[in-house]
Amino acid sequence: GAVVSQHPSRVICKSGTSVKIECRSLDFQATTMFWYRQFPKQSLMLMATSNEGSKATYEQGVEKDKFLINHASLTLSTLTVTSAHPEDSSFYICSANTGGDSYNSPLHFGNGTRLTVT
Amino acid sequence: GESVGLHLPTLSVQEGDNSIINCAYSNSASDYFIWYKQESGKGPQFIIDIRSNMDKRQGQRVTVLLNKTVKHLSLQIAATQPGDSAVYFCAENERGTGNQFYFGTGTSLTVIP
Numbered sequence: 001g002a003v004v005s006q007h008p009s010r011v012i013c014k015s016g017t018s019v020k021i022e023c024r025s026l027d028f029q030a031t032t033m034f035w036y037r038q039f040p041k042q043s044l045m046l047m048a049t050s051n052e053g054s055k056a057t058y059e060q061g062v063e064k065d066k067f068l069i070n071h072a073s074l075t076l077s078t079l080t081v082t083s084a085h086p087e088d089s090s091f092y093i094c095s096a097n098t099g100g101d102s103y104n105s106p107l108h109f110g111n112g113t114r115l116t117v118t
Numbered sequence: 119g120e121s122v123g124l125h126l127p128t129l130s131v132q133e134g135d136n137s138i139i140n141c142a143y144s145n146s147a148s149d150y151f152i153w154y155k156q157e158s159g160k161g162p163q164f165i166i167d168i169r170s171n172m173d174k175r176q177g178q179r180v181t182v183l184l185n186k187t188v189k190h191l192s193l194q195i196a197a198t199q200p201g202d203s204a205v206y207f208c209a210e211n212e213r214g215t216g217n218q219f220y221f222g223t224g225t226s227l228t229v230i231p
Contacts, residue, residue, distance in 0.1 A: 006161070032217060041126050043223040044162070045209060057216075091160050097217055106152055107209070107219050108159030 002098050003027055006110030013084055013117055019111075021079045021113045023050075023094030029074035030096035034107065035067075038091040050077040050094075084117040128204060128226045135193040137229075141222040146189060148210035151178035152219065153182055153193045156205045165193070165206075195227075203229045 003026040013019050014107055020095055031052045034045040048069055049057040049086075056069035068080040077096075081088055095107040132138045143151070149170035154162035166177045168184050168191075175182050182196040192209050205226045209219040 004161075034218065036221075041226075043126075043224050046218055046220060049216060049218060095161070095170070095219075105216075105217075106164045106167055107162075109154075111161045112159070116157070 003076055003109040004094065004096055004108045004110040006094050008113060009111060010062055010105055010114045011116070013115070015085055015117055016083055018080055018082045018113045019115060021092055021094070021115075023079070023096075023110055025078045025096050025108075027077045028098045030077075030098075031074065033071060033073065033077040033078050033096040035069065035077075036093045036095065038112075040091075040092060042094055050079075052077075055106075080117065084115070085102075086108075089117045126224045126226045128228065130228045130230060131198050133200060133231050134197055137198045137202070138226060139191075139193045139195075139206050139225045139227065141191040142227075143191060143192075143208065143210045144192070144220060146186075146211060147194050147212045149213050150211040151182070151191055152183060152209045152211075153191075154209060154221075155202075155208045156207065156224075158204075161188055162207060164208070189215050198227075198229050198230045200231055203227055 005024045033050040035047045037063040038044050047062045050069045052071045057062045057118045071077040093108045093112040097105045097107050133170045151166040152167040156162045168182045179196045183192045205224050207224045208222040211219045
């Protein structure tokens with residue numbers, strides 16, 4: 001159980017275009033999902049918390065106008081990288097947990113999206 | 119956030135030996151910790167978790183130790199196998215802060231057959 005699916009797994013886009021990445025919880029509902037970014041040989045950096053039915057919460061230093069997050073249902077969050085530039089090339093990973101906000105439970109991760117901006 | 123964007127330290131072990139991977143965390147209020155395994159090109163996979171009211175927890179071939187005094191976690195893997203080769207991260211969470219997890223630097227484990 002607790003499967004998180006992410007799509008696409010790889011995307012190549014031209015500089016200046018926008019790319020949308022989808023994250024779905026397949027067998028559970030997720031009021032919150034989390035978006036991480038990972039550069040090669042580095043750790044996962046939390047970008048933002050996606051909240052179902054309300055605005056996302058962004059970590060310090062993350063541009064909310066560049067990384068648009070929409071969490072329209074309890075099983076789907078999307079991350080749109082707008083006006084992508086080569087420095088946005090990275091591995092983007094989404095996650096969710098089955099627990100409520102009142103207690104801790106493990107995050108379950110998607111398999112990530114490798115974005116390459118040319 | 120608490121995560122640090124440093125390059126990964128590495129650890130090489132002989133197949134069959136035990137591995138110990140260490141992690142220092144930064145938030146003294148963190149009360150829930152998880153070890154994840156990440157294989158190349160994939161998302162992190164849950165290995166084992168521990169809450170701050172414990173100092174040791176065992177799973178199948180893995181043990182996590184928590185030392186809250188010095189804010190240190192370790193992951194011990196018994197009888198390491200080639201399939202254990204991966205990057206290992208610890209992640210910390212503070213209860214009541216919205217379930218955000220912050221990741222440590224990570225360690226790249228290579229098992230030598």
